[in-house]
Amino acid sequence: MKQQGTDHEVTTLGTIEISARLLEIPEPFPPNDLYNYAYILKYHVIKVHRGNVDGSDIFVAQYNPLKPRSSARDEFSGKIGGSLEAFRVGDVHRMALEASVDDYWMGGIIDMYFKQAGIRYWAVWTNLESK
C-alpha cells in the first residue's frame, strides 16, 4: 500500500529523503513580490528513509514558501515541487533534500537561525505526510 506523502519524485530526487515535523516558523514569511527567496525552517527528523542527516533537528531551506510546492518552481529555482499546499507548524512533511543550500541556490536566503551552526539542506520535493 502506498504510504501517505510518497510519490515517485520524493523517493528518487535529491540524495536524502526524510519524514520530519515542522517545529516553527520563526517570523511570517516576507512578501515575495520583488524577490523569491529561500526561507530556512527548523524540522525535527522522525525518520530517515534515504541518505544521512546531521542530527535530529535540522534546518531546511524552502524556496518561495508563500506558494504551494506545486507552483513554487520558476526559472531560478531548478526542479522543486511537491504536494504541500501551505506550511503549518506541527505538520509532518516527507521531503527529498540536497546538501547544502549554498550549492543549489545562489539568491536570497532568510535564515533566522544564522547564529546556529549546521548544514542548511535544500528542499527539492516536499509532500504533506500528516497533520
Added chain:
Amino acid sequence: MSRRFQLLFSGLFLATIFIVPLSQAGLEIYQGQLPEFFDVFTRVPKRVNLRTFETNIENRSVYATAVRPWIQSLLFMALRDPGEKALLGRDGWLFYTPDVRYLVENKPAESDTEPENPVLAITTFSRQLSQRGIHLIVLPMPGKPSVYPDELTHRAHMHDHDFASPTRELISSLQTAGVETMDLYETFLSLRQQHRLDAVEPYYLAQDTHWSGTAVRIIAHVVARRLLDLGWAQTGSTEYTVNSMYLRRRGDIIRMASVPSLTQTFPAEEVHCFQVFDKETRNLYKDDARSAILLLGDSFFRMYETDEPTSAGFIAHLARELRTPLTSIVNDGGASTLVRQQLSRRSDLLRGKKLVIWEFVERDIRFGTDGWKYVPLPRD
C-alpha cells in the same frame, strides 16, 4: 418597504458576505483538504500565526487569483494604471513603486539604535572587518528613478541639481565616519550628461528595476580604478576576454505587477551583455573562494551573473578589470542584513580576505528585509 423585500435584501446582503468564503471552503473540502479558515482556531493566536493565516487565505483564494489580474488589466487599459507595485513613466518606462516611495516620502525620524540605523550598522561592520585587517568599501546603488528622474516625470530634469536622492546624505555620513563609500550618483549623472539618452544604450532597463549590461561594465571599471588608486587591490595575472551578445529579457516590474495586459503592451527588452571568459581555458568566469576580495550584494550583483546569460554581471567584470577571480555572496533584497548573516554562517569565506565590497540598492536603506541589524562575524 414590504416584509418580503426586507427579507430579500437581507438575504442578498448575507449572500454577498458569505458566498465567497463558503464556496472557497466547499472547494477545499472537495479537494480533500481542511478549509483554510480552520487554521485560525487550530493555532495559537500569536502574531506570527495570524499573519501566516492571513497570507495563506490571500494566496489560496480562487476568486482573488482568478479575478485580480483581469481587474488590473481593465484598470490599465482604461486608466493606464499598472497596479500598486508599478508606476508608468514616460517613453514606455516603468518604475517600481518602492523605488519612488524611497525618494519622495518623508524620511522617518533618525534612530540611534539598530535595526533602523544604516550608518550604525555599516560603521560597526567596517570596524569588525578592520579588526581583522580587512578593508571595506561600500557601494550604495542608485535606484532607477534616481538616475532617470526625467523618465518618471517631465518635471524632473537630469541636468538640474535640484533633485538629489536622500542616499547622498548617507554617503556623506559614512565618509565623515571614515567608511570608504563610492558615490555612484555622481558617476551616473556625469555619464548621462556626456551622452543624450538616444545616443547610447540606457544605463538602466526601461521595464526592470536593474541596470543594463553596459552600465555593469562601466561601473566595474570605475570601481576597479578606485580600488587600485586606494592600493586595496592589486592587478592579478588571469587574462579574461569578453564576448558581446544580445538577449531578450522580460522586466521584473512587469513580472511583479502581474497584469496580463502589461505583458502584451511591453514586449521583452533587448539587452546588450558582455560575457566574461578565461582567455586561456575559454571557460566562463567563475568565482574562487580563495580570492582576497569578497563581494556582498543583492540582485544588482545577480543580474547577468547567475541570471541569463551568466558570467556577464558586475562580479565577472570587476574580476576582468582586476585580472583575478573573486568571492561573492549575493542575497536578493537582503543586502542590508541577510547577506551579513549569510557571511556570519560561512566563516570560511572570510579566510584570507583583504577587502570586502558591499553593495545594496538604495531603497533597502529604508525597506530592506530585516532592516540593519547588528550581526556578529564568525569568532566575534
